[in-house]
Amino acid sequence: MSATSSELSLLVQSGWRLIALESFEEDRAIRVLGHVADQFGQKLISWSVASGMEDSGHGSGGLDQGIHAMAQIQEPALFVLLDCPPELARHEVARQLRDWLPRLAEREQTVILLGPSIELPIELEREAGRVSLPLPNRRELLSLLHRVVQPDPGASSQKNLEAVAAAASGLTVTEAIRVTRKSLHLAGGLTSETATYVAAEKKQALRHTPALTFHDNEESLQQVGGLGELKRWLEERREAFGDQAREFGIPQPRGLLLLGVQGCGKSLSAKAVAQEWQFPLLRLDLSAIFGGTGQSPEAAIREASAVAESIAPVVLWIDEIEKGFAASGEDAKASRVFGSFLTWMAEKKSPVFVVATANDITALPPELLRRGRFDELFFVDLPSHQERIEIFSIHLRARGRDPHDFDLEQLADESDRLSGAEIEQVISQGLYTAFAASRELTEPDIVNAISETVPLYETYEDRIKELRDWAKLRTRSASRDARMVELFQRESLGSSSNVR
Numbered sequence: 001m002s003a004t005s006s007e008l009s010l011l012v013q014s015g016w017r018l019i020a021l022e023s024f025e026e027d028r029a030i031r032v033l034g035h036v037a038d039q040f041g042q043k044l045i046s047w048s049v050a051s052g053m054e055d056s057g058h059g060s061g062g063l064d065q066g067i068h069a070m071a072q073i074q075e076p077a078l079f080v081l082l083d084c085p086p087e088l089a090r091h092e093v094a095r096q097l098r099d100w101l102p103r104l105a106e107r108e109q110t111v112i113l114l115g116p117s118i119e120l121p122i123e124l125e126r127e128a129g130r131v132s133l134p135l136p137n138r139r140e141l142l143s144l145l146h147r148v149v150q151p152d153p154g155a156s157s158q159k160n161l162e163a164v165a166a167a168a169s170g171l172t173v174t175e176a177i178r179v180t181r182k183s184l185h186l187a188g189g190l191t192s193e194t195a196t197y198v199a200a201e202k203k204q205a206l207r208h209t210p211a212l213t214f215h216d217n218e219e220s221l222q223q224v225g226g227l228g229e230l231k232r233w234l235e236e237r238r239e240a241f242g243d244q245a246r247e248f249g250i251p252q253p254r255g256l257l258l259l260g261v262q263g264c265g266k267s268l269s270a271k272a273v274a275q276e277w278q279f280p281l282l283r284l285d286l287s288a289i290f291g292g293t294g295q296s297p298e299a300a301i302r303e304a305s306a307v308a309e310s311i312a313p314v315v316l317w318i319d320e321i322e323k324g325f326a327a328s329g330e331d332a333k334a335s336r337v338f339g340s341f342l343t344w345m346a347e348k349k350s351p352v353f354v355v356a357t358a359n360d361i362t363a364l365p366p367e368l369l370r371r372g373r374f375d376e377l378f379f380v381d382l383p384s385h386q387e388r389i390e391i392f393s394i395h396l397r398a399r400g401r402d403p404h405d406f407d408l409e410q411l412a413d414e415s416d417r418l419s420g421a422e423i424e425q426v427i428s429q430g431l432y433t434a435f436a437a438s439r440e441l442t443e444p445d446i447v448n449a450i451s452e453t454v455p456l457y458e459t460y461e462d463r464i465k466e467l468r469d470w471a472k473l474r475t476r477s478a479s480r481d482a483r484m485v486e487l488f489q490r491e492s493l494g495s496s497s498n499v500r
Helices: 003-013 026-039 063-070 091-107 138-149 155-168 173-187 194-208 228-236 243-247 266-277 297-311 321-329 332-347 385-398 408-414 420-436 443-451 461-472 480-499
Strands: 018-022 043-048 077-082 110-115 128-132 212-215 255-260 281-284 314-318 352-358 376-380
Touching (some): 003 018, 003 026, 003 128, 018 091, 026 077, 026 173, 063 077, 138 155, 138 173, 155 173, 155 194, 173 194, 228 266, 228 376, 255 266, 255 461, 266 314, 297 314, 297 352, 321 332, 321 352, 385 408
Parallel strands (some): 018 128, 281 314, 314 352
Antiparallel strands (some): 212 281
């Protein structure tokens, strides 16, 4: 028996007569409800506004007519109201349904509201139990696809099928079957390439979840200059997602929050984590949650988190999280969504590693910064001298130049207070200058570009200093250079106190 089936059975057994079941998979949900109805000796009767009751057609045309028709049935039954009719928002219909509930108990009947997103009127909110049918996990997909594909016996076929099931995670049963069949055709059968086609097709399918975007893992930590302490922390947790880590007593890693100065590698680092750990990368767009999905924000955040869990292990990247949740203290809807997100982060069992970035700490809700929400809060500052050398080297090499042909020490000296993004920009500007002059890039081209650049630091010096002061006692430095300075200062203070 599935977890959803068990939860539904428990609600029915406990006396709940109205249950809201959220699922995008109507057929699969009805199959689950069929098992529940059989368990309690109930007849499964589905109703829709277009067709009425499936066995008789009575009650079509409106929910009020449907309730009237279903109320005539005396035998034990489990009524499934498809698409959770919007008529529930009408007070008189909600009242009609509420008046029906006591008779349901007498007749051993239950009403299931089924739909992708169920918004109940306030007068019914406390009358209904809530259950969601999660997307199929990898084990379920593997069993399903085994029947669809019918692979040849042998270790290689089984391995290829397991890869296909992993690639299809995050899809509904119907989507997984369609995508797999198309991929089998494109790959010429079940081969090592089939899973690659499935992953590509899944990106198209996930467009139906507009708050989530599937990203290719092209960035790596080798493309991130500096941030040695963050890299070391990530390396320590590379193997912390498996069963061995749980048996050792290590809790499931939750995520990290990267705070700091704009243009210093927070978003690049977030994307590089997925590549480093060989996890899929999903980006959660909070602006879409609050207005770009066609759903209520609460339903949109539930759907996005459910999809992320079904794809796990996965890195869930939230860029500039403060912009999405800034109004959570003032707006009731934003507060509910923020509360749902925090609850999900605390209770999720699947290995979904959340990497959030933020530039403006004043806009962050205090609850988000509480210890335990994230595994760690890292502060990303302007790059140090040594980090600037690394960043120049990375960007010169990326543009086909040998870093050894340039005096990186001088470039690092000249570029004090430039961010990583600004260093990338001055190299690009130097290339434009050299290209226009029909010659190779030289060091003076880059130095001139630096001299013409007004660093972000000059514009926002006070704000950056405030950010540093705030972060000093509340976060961990992402840079090894800064970490060593902190340790040196502590040791110096300790030595001074001993002398005194």
